[in-house]
Amino acid sequence: RQMVEAISKGEISKEQMLKRRMLGEPLQYILGEWEFYGIPMLVGPGVLIPRADTEIAVEKAIELLKGKNAPRVLDVCAGSGCIGIAIARTINADVSFLEKSDEAIQYLEKNLELNEVCGKVYKADALKQPPMTENFDLIISNPPYIKTADLGSLQKEVQFEPKMALDGGEDGLIFYREIAKNYKPLINYGGSLVFEIGFDEADEVSKILENEGFKDVKAIRDYGGNMRVVIGTVK
Numbered sequence: 001r002q003m004v005e006a007i008s009k010g011e012i013s014k015e016q017m018l019k020r021r022m023l024g025e026p027l028q029y030i031l032g033e034w035e036f037y038g039i040p041m042l043v044g045p046g047v048l049i050p051r052a053d054t055e056i057a058v059e060k061a062i063e064l065l066k067g068k069n070a071p072r073v074l075d076v077c078a079g080s081g082c083i084g085i086a087i088a089r090t091i092n093a094d095v096s097f098l099e100k101s102d103e104a105i106q107y108l109e110k111n112l113e114l115n116e117v118c119g120k121v122y123k124a125d126a127l128k129q130p131p132m133t134e135n136f137d138l139i140i141s142n143p144p145y146i147k148t149a150d151l152g153s154l155q156k157e158v159q160f161e162p163k164m165a166l167d168g169g170e171d172g173l174i175f176y177r178e179i180a181k182n183y184k185p186l187i188n189y190g191g192s193l194v195f196e197i198g199f200d201e202a203d204e205v206s207k208i209l210e211n212e213g214f215k216d217v218k219a220i221r222d223y224g225g226n227m228r229v230v231i232g233t234v235k
């Protein structure tokens with residue numbers, strides 16, 4: 001939609017777009033919009049592009065919330081807002097968002113408006129103490145989870161994406177440790193924490209949740225067959 005508008009207004013030529021793509025820039029940034037969970041999301045430099053791999057985390061969250069009346073959800077490291085917005089568009093949930101990057105928050109706010117979702121946006125660092133005091137039925141997060149040393153070997157397109165959204169520290173697990181510890185007190189009894197994980201992080205992230213006292217910890221594969229989600233419940 002944005003691209004078509006830009007071309008028709010003469011703001012951007014097809015030649016310019018082709019040149020950007022040939023330099024390795026992700027198609028999604030050039031188009032300015034990408035679909036996630038059947039919902040349009042505005043994207044561009046400065047925000048992580050929503051991935052189809054993440055849809056399984058949304059599906060599991062919706063499954064866990066089934067039967068709850070207007071559940072309260074928090075999307076931590078929300079980026080474009082794709083996870084929380086997909087949940088809010090699918091079920092009657094009250095979704096809040098936490099994000100540190102000013103650039104990402106600009107996209108997040110535009111995506112809330114585009115999809116007519118009302119949600120509170122907290123600008124905060126997920127590695128620090130939570131800025132809110134209210135409780136949630138479900139906290140979901142696709143935090144940065146790539147090991148710092150591996151960032152340089154990611155494919156060319158991913159190099160265009162913000163390092164802040166990818167860098168999970170030396171072992172890739174820093175956000176899982178901090179979020180599990182700091183946000184568990186905000187989860188209602190019977191509520192869950194849902195993490196997207198890297199394909200080789202299921203055992204370590206499961207251990208982190210168990211150490212923090214989460215129950216029924218389990219790992220789930222995505223449709224590509226990779227371990228993609230770890231869930232823990234508070235009870």
Ligand code: GLN
Pocket residue numbers: 051053142143144145146158165166167
């Ligand atoms: N899935 C992303 C990738 O493979 C990583 C996203 C993240 O770190 N949360 O590039």
